[in-house]
Amino acid sequence: MANWIDGTVTDIKWWNQKLFSLTLSAPLPSYKAGQFTKLAMTIEDKKIARAYSFVNTPSQSELHEFLLVTVQDGLLSPPLSELSIGETVHVAEQASGFFTLDEVPSSKYLWLLSTGTAIGPFLSMLGDPELWQKFEKVILVHGVRKKEDLVYQELIVSTCQSHPLTFVPMVSQETITDGLSGRITSALTSKTLFNYVGVEASPENSQFMLCGNPEMVKETTQILLDLGFTRNRRAKPGNITVEQYW
Known part of the structure; x- marks a missing residue:
């Protein structure tokens, strides 16, 4: 099971009505360009998680950026799109993937x-x-x-x-x-x-x-x-x- 830490929303950039980039501040361990992690929110007492790739190049910074599309009937992307600066998202601590x-x-x-x-x-x-x-x-x-x-x-x-x-x-x-x-x-x-x-x-x-x-x-x-x-x-x-x- 994933170990979850809290990530704080620092920026949301909308590219059009459906596409947006979400930037979170979270103390994650090092990862590689091309890898992904999971984001999650607790909705109606249930943790909903989905995998998203990092858009930012890995660095010593605690800022991590993700590109998302809002899926009309999706369980997670609509709530993520409604977040405000300063709100919290659960982030899987360990990155995954071999697309590097x-x-x-x-x-x-x-x-x-x-x-x-x-x-x-x-x-x-x-x-x-x-x-x-x-x-x-x-x-x-x-x-x-x-x-x-x-x-x-x-x-x-x-x-x-x-x-x-x-x-x-x-x-x-x-x-x-x-x-x-x-x-x-x-x-x-x-x-x-x-x-x-x-x-x-x-x-x-x-x-x-x-x-x-x-x-x-x-x-x-x-x-x-x-x-x-x-x-x-x-x-x-x-x-x-x-x-x-x-």
Whole structure:
């Protein structure tokens, strides 16, 4: 069972009517970029908990940030969205997960493919020096339904200016001029994504990290397998590392 500590809300930032970032102050032990913890609230005498990835890059600070979407019939996200500065949230003390940079072999290119709020772990990695030591170029792809769902643009643009990062926004329900329209799966199948970035990805030069809904992860993995890439395992390193986001 998780050991719970109290986290104090220090900031809530709304990106649109459904997406928001929640910042908590809590004395957590060290964790790695890409890991997650659990947040919980006691509702009607019952503790409701859900897993959320850290958006912030790990540091000595006690501030921890999470990207959330309010689910209409959800048990936890609506109450979390109604919190005010100074209120308390239960936080699992120990972080979890192996969706971290030390689990990925070094390569020339690292492709970070995400949908929705699953961009969170990748945002955490952007500030990790290991990312820029292991890979010559990083391509961050964020698949969303509408342009208003493209969060943390200031952070991403700033990182593109200071590091070898290429950002590819991909919007499925609207036309976009600076990015790609459609879905990640179709952009991979048609090789539109590779052409857009100007990189001929191969098993010899590329690593892929996939984070999103289970169907996206499953379909994208199969597409990459069909292109000759292999799953990354500790016993047998490959090219594809995945995290299903619920």
